[in-house]
Amino acid sequence: MSTIVVEVMPKAELLDPAGKAVAGALARLGKSEFTAVRIGKRFELTVDGEVTDAVLAEAQKLADDMLSNSVIEDVVRVYVAETTAAGSAS
Template sequence: MARYVVDVMPKPEILDPQGKAVLGSLPRLGFAGVSDVRQGKRFEIELDGEPSDALLEEVRAMAEKLLSNPVIEDFEVHAQDVEA
């Protein structure tokens, strides 16, 4: 089994109201020194077969076509070890 992780984040120039809300709440909860928060999403995808460059490219295509909005979001894809 192959497991891949897709991390999707708003592009730096895009306003992130959820991140700003979290940033505003942290000091009220006693957490000081946080200068910025960006909120994104994470997908864990398991595929049949062994990890390969071909599967990595397939997951990148999934991220580009469905899991992210390339106009306002960036994404990163990486393989993750599968624990037995």
């Protein structure tokens, strides 16, 4: 069993209010070393068996079409990971 990870972040030119709120909270707590925070998504797609090039291409297509909203989000990366937090979700 393999896992494909898809990373999606809000576009750089977008405001991301949730990230701004976290950054504001950090500033109030005196953590001034962190100047900005942005919050995106991380999908784990579980694949039974091997991840072939075709499956990875399919995952890339899904990432662009379904898992991200291309108006406001960018797909940062699609890659094959070791099995992590996925698994018991069948």
